[in-house]
Amino acid sequence: MISIYAPASIGNFCVGFDSLGVALAPIDGTLLGDIVHVEAAEKDQFSCIGPYAGKLPSEAEENLAYQCLVHFREHVALDMPPVSLVLEKRLPIGSGLGSSACSVVATFAALNKFAHTALSQEALIELMADFEGKVSGARHYDNITPCYLGGLQLTADLVPNKAMSLPVDEAWYYVAAYPGFALNTAKARAVMPDSISSHDSVEFAQRLSSYCLLMQSARFDEALALMQDTMAEPYRQGLITGYSDAKAALPELGAELVSISGAGPTLFTICKTLNAAEQCQAWLRQHYINEHGFSHICKLDNQGTRAISLGAKS
Numbered sequence: 192m193i194s195i196y197a198p199a200s201i202g203n204f205c206v207g208f209d210s211l212g213v214a215l216a217p218i219d220g221t222l223l224g225d226i227v228h229v230e231a232a233e234k235d236q237f238s239c240i241g242p243y244a245g246k247l248p249s250e251a252e253e254n255l256a257y258q259c260l261v262h263f264r265e266h267v268a269l270d271m272p273p274v275s276l277v278l279e280k281r282l283p284i285g286s287g288l289g290s291s292a293c294s295v296v297a298t299f300a301a302l303n304k305f306a307h308t309a310l311s312q313e314a315l316i317e318l319m320a321d322f323e324g325k326v327s328g329a330r331h332y333d334n335i336t337p338c339y340l341g342g343l344q345l346t347a348d349l350v351p352n353k354a355m356s357l358p359v360d361e362a363w364y365y366v367a368a369y370p371g372f373a374l375n376t377a378k379a380r381a382v383m384p385d386s387i388s389s390h391d392s393v394e395f396a397q398r399l400s401s402y403c404l405l406m407q408s409a410r411f412d413e414a415l416a417l418m419q420d421t422m423a424e425p426y427r428q429g430l431i432t433g434y435s436d437a438k439a440a441l442p443e444l445g446a447e448l449v450s451i452s453g454a455g456p457t458l459f460t461i462c463k464t465l466n467a468a469e470q471c472q473a474w475l476r477q478h479y480i481n482e483h484g485f486s487h488i489c490k491l492d493n494q495g496t497r498a499i500s501l502g503a504k505s
């Protein structure tokens with residue numbers, strides 16, 4: 192059996208709406224992401240298990256992982272033997288942690304490994320983005336490529352091979368806090384304006400290009416100082432109960448940055464010490480997260496999507 196793990200991701204990463212994203216690795220070793228198991232079977236079979244399986248439509252046809260299997264069989268690997276595909280749904284839906292991307296990436300990566308196709312990495316990424324686009328309201332790569340490749344990725348159609356990896360300050364900690372309610376990505380995209388002024392687009396381009404060059408030059412503190420979300424946060428923060436309070440409170444506890452993860456409602460902080468990350472996490476547990484939510488202190492996941500053994504930590 193092939194078991195493929197795909198990690199949670201933070202889309203936009205504050206300064207790169209639809210163009211920048213990171214993959215997350217909780218420091219306690221928790222596998223924060225979806226897992227897909229594939230093995231040969233007598234005929235194609237699909238099932239969905241795991242803590243969030245019950246939050247997905249019960250019909251297989253409505254599950255992205257099943258749709259990926261059907262597409263793969265009909266358009267990519269026509270002679271692939273029948274498979275049993277099990278999606279272990281471990282990320283909440285509509286969380287801002289790239290949940291749909293996780294299922295799509297894990298499924299295509301597992302099938303690709305099983306069928307030994309000759310698909311290029313870029314072709315696979317494009318295929319993944321097609322399916323992510325089906326549910327999120329627009330085609331964007333900022334969950335897909337960090338989830339697949341790991342690390343911090345600048346990622347868009349205009350970027351060579353769809354993705355370029357950027358270096359990061361390995362000392363930074365990221366606290367990701369999912370408050371326990373869903374916010375549909377398509378809905379969070381719909382509150383954004385259809386167009387922005389030339390002033391705002393020039394500022395966005397200056398900020399993102401400077402950020403990337405500073406990160407590439409290992410001038411991490413200067414890059415951090417530029418991290419401000421002028422594009423999505425002004426429109427989305429009102430959809431996320433408690434976000435404004437967290438944004439006001441956490442810098443006092445040592446957060447260098449508080450921003451929305453993807454379309455929300457998960458928020459993330461960047462902290463320079465473990466102590467500051469722990470203090471932020473304690474505040475978030477008390478003030479931001481309900482009984483269905485969770486938080487993790489993370490580093491970046493530099494491995495991305497990968498095969499795991501079944502004894503891996505859950």
Ligand SMILES: Nc1ncnc2c1ncn2[C@@H]1O[C@H](COP(=O)(O)OP(=O)(O)O)[C@@H](O)[C@H]1O
Binds near residue numbers: 254255287327454
């Ligand atoms: N395997 C899957 N994982 C996540 N979402 C799925 C999956 N299959 C179907 N969906 C549907 O896709 C939509 C994903 O919503 P979205 O807000 O884009 O989630 P996220 O932001 O967590 O990726 C939901 O309507 C959900 O029911």
Ligand SMILES: N[C@@H](CCOP(=O)(O)O)C(=O)O
Binds near residue numbers: 202210285288291454
């Ligand atoms: N760039 C997208 C990212 C959506 O991420 P998700 O985890 O909320 O699906 C956006 O901001 O809409």
